[in-house]
Amino acid sequence: MSIRVLLADDEDLVRSGLGLILEADPGISVVAEAANGAEAVHLNRAHRPDVVLMDIRMPVMDGLAATVEITRLPKPPKVVVLTTFDLDEYVHAALQAGAMGFLLKNTPPRDLARAVQTVNDGDAMLAPSVTRRLISNFSARDTSRAADAQSRVAALTEREREVLVLVGDGLSNPEIGSALHMGESTVKTHVSRLLAKLQCANRVQAAILAHDAGLLTA
Helix, strand or coil, X not given: CCEEEEEECCCHHHHHHHHHHHHCCCCEEEEEEECCXXXXXXXXXXXXXXXXXXXXXXXXXXXXXXXXXXXXXXXXXEEEEEECCCCCHHHHHHHHCCCCEEEECCCCHHHHHHHHHHHHCCCCEECCCCHHHHHHHHCCCCXXXXXXXHHHHCCCCHHHHHHHHHHHCCCCHHHHHHHHCCCHHHHHHXXXXXXXXXXXXXXXXXXXXXXXXXXXXX
């Protein structure tokens, strides 16, 4: 069964190009296209996609507001923010609202399809060039947040902490398994447990918390 994708971008050519790239993958099907955030919310309700590729700056309703609306729905799709703006403050807000990924519009075609597959499987997807900078530039630095993060991290086992650090580095489950000599299913188990213990909705939020707790190097 193919992954159902909704495209949301105010530029016709961008939507057309993204559609051609994704439809070339036999495991992906573009079921709807939206020219603004309000239309994306409406079409999401009508088509129930698995993944939404969401531009940030659109008329009527921007991608951030649309992401908030969509992620509040019962059984929401996975939202990937797709933008030309490297380290846009709206991207961080979208991730905090529940988006599962952030990719730049110059992402190679093969990586775009892989990103859709990755988030559909439940893993976060961040552009490698901005993963650490996004976290370090936008995560809170005040002492109260740092203390809270350290307290939550203290509940993890040593292995879960090792996995968390690699999650914070932007590694996928297969890459974490290779680094720690574990099977992918074991990595998934550790990730699920640490997310529950940290009370994080997704890997991105866990990565930000790891930064706040001082587990990631600069």
